[in-house]
Amino acid sequence: MKRDLKAKLSDLQRTGEVRTGRQYAENLKTGLEYNLFPGEGREEETAFGFCYMRELLFPLTYQHGWSRLSGIDSCCGKSLVLSARDDSLAGFNPRESLFLDIETTGLSGGTGTWAFLIGLGWLEGNSFKLRQYFLRKPAEERALLSHFSREAERFPVMVTFNGKIFDLPLIQTRQILAGLRHTVPPRHLDLLQCARSLWKKRLPSRSLKALEEALLGIKRFDDIPGTEIPSVYFEYLRRGNTENMRKVFHHNVLDILSMVTLLERVSLLGNGEMVEHPAEELALGRLCINVGRIKEGLSYLRRASAKGTPPLAEEAAIELALFYKRRHQWxxxxxxxxxxxxxxxxxxxxxxxxxxxxxxxxxxxxxxxxxxxxxxxxxxxxxxxxxxxxxxxxxxxxxxxxxxxxxxxxxxxxx
DNA sequence: TTAAGGATTAGGTTCAGGCC
DNA sequence: GGCCTGAACCTAATCCTTAA
CATH class of the missing domain: 1.25.40 (Serine Threonine Protein Phosphatase 5, Tetratricopeptide repeat)
Structure with a gap:
């Protein structure tokens, strides 16, 4: 029985399904694990050992879809307070914000899911700097997480897409399991929540991909589907397959750049600029009334009811009439x-x-x-x-x- | 799988009219 | 004036949808 198992293991090693410690060391020597992106990636040292990091610089004139990254500089707190329904964002400064997107080994969260790629981006001078910290092997997790903490501590605001539910709880779990202090910026802007409030009536889906196509002018080619990402990483761990892994890095870059241009769009709409659809006026009307900006809210609702097609215009009219009814303005x-x-x-x-x-x-x-x-x-x-x-x-x-x-x-x- | 947020439902409270 | 009834309104609980 033991001999059978040993024979099976030898077969797997011969075909590359499983690597021996010597094979792994040889791969390291040839640079397979060491540097996925020659010229861009490097090893970063922490108190917990080394971690692979790739850094990219995008000039603010960089065009991502219909927008340039420079548009983010015009984002203001007042409009984000409205869209995100969060007063703590009143003093929002795009130059003090850290964008985060992670790639993981699954969706389920909990102790069995790792964050193997942490993408972070921020404005620096005339550029948008993007760093990707990568888990080449599980033993490097503490180094990876300590890099995240070090960067996160520098910023008062974090911007994510569904980070409230997914990214941050997962990182918190990993930090606790690694025996590290949980560090995240004190304030958090989750763009998914903004998208749900603003475009629920306009778009059938509020996934980042749907928002990119409908609002940002971005069509992804040769992008790796999110469902395949865990298997690509496991394939990388097993066989050192870097080709698909590079696609995951690229997917992560696109997600972060899209968050930048989406944030600009959210801010513009919150300011009443770039209102393209009566459904957006209905959404803005509801948001304004919720935060007590009554005159502005009623004005949006009146416009939505006057300009929209029947179902939407009627919804705006009902909203308007129920507002008056609640105030006994019969x-x-x-x-x-x-x-x-x-x-x-x-x-x-x-x-x-x-x-x-x-x-x-x-x-x-x-x-x-x-x-x-x-x-x-x-x-x-x-x-x-x-x-x-x-x-x-x-x-x-x-x-x-x-x-x-x-x-x-x-x-x-x-x- | 998880959790937030929205939609819906159920139950309780308030108010007004009818009746004695 | 007090009681009963029904309608409207308010709030809490529950269900459903959505994203990675």
Missing amino acids: EKAASIWQMAVDNKTTNPMFYVELAKYFEHRQRDYSTALSITEEAIALLKNCPPVSLESGKLNVPSLEHRSERLRRRLASATRFS
Whole structure:
């Protein structure tokens, strides 16, 4: 049995599936593991040993998609406070921000997933400096993480894409397991959250790739899919295959550069610049009202309702009317519902809200009843619509019309 | 697989009208 | 005026979607 196993191992070593310590040392000597990128990569020393690092410099005039990297210099805190709904970003300075993207051995997090490539980028003079720290072998993890901590300590703000959920918790786990202090910049801007608030209604997906294609003018060619990245790294560990590994480095570079131009776009939109779509005005309206910038928010909602096509314009009109309703500005809310009903909207919500207004505010049961009956006829020809609370359906409207008939009869009796 | 954020649902509270 | 009922509103809990 033992002999069989030894024979199998010899076969694997012969075919390159498994390398002996001597083969590994030979690869190191020939530079296979030592330097993936001759001229760019080098070894960096820390208190915990050596770690491979590759450094790239991009001039700020560098064109990434439709934008130059220099656009990031115009980002301001006020617009990011709105998009990220985070007051701590008020003093945001792009020159004090560290961009982070990591590549890992899986998605599951926890103790079994390593961050084998940590990409960091920041503005320096007239350039964008990008450093990639790479885990050539698991034994170098403490050196890799200590490099990350050293860079992270220099910046007050970190910018990521989904870093709140993925990158930072994973790094924290690795730092704890490595017996290192958890170090990250005190403030964090997660661009995924901004993208969700701003483009939820405009784009079907808010993945970085979808945002690149729709908003940044970037189409990736020969990019390695994220799902293949773990297997490429394991292949590198097993056989020293560097060709695909370089593609992973390139993927990481593109992710970081896209974060830079996406940040510029988020900031511009937060400032009310480059508003291209009524869905963006609807999003900005909601965000402004949430942070108490009421006048600005209402103005965005009015524009979205005036310019958008039916489903979106109606959503903006409903948002606007419900704002007035919550503030008991009944006449303003009613004029919006009435206008939609006059224009023969097919959204029953306008009819129901208008019927409520006539029943409870005007005590005009007759008008409320006729509007409710219009809504019932409309609902019988279209599926149920979600109301502010509860479901809008035919039985609930018939219940309403019955009540209105009773009230109408009672009012007639006593008049 | 994980967690944030949004959407939906359920339950509790408030308010107003009707009735005695 | 007090009680009952129903509608609207508010809040907390739960479910669903989304990304790496």
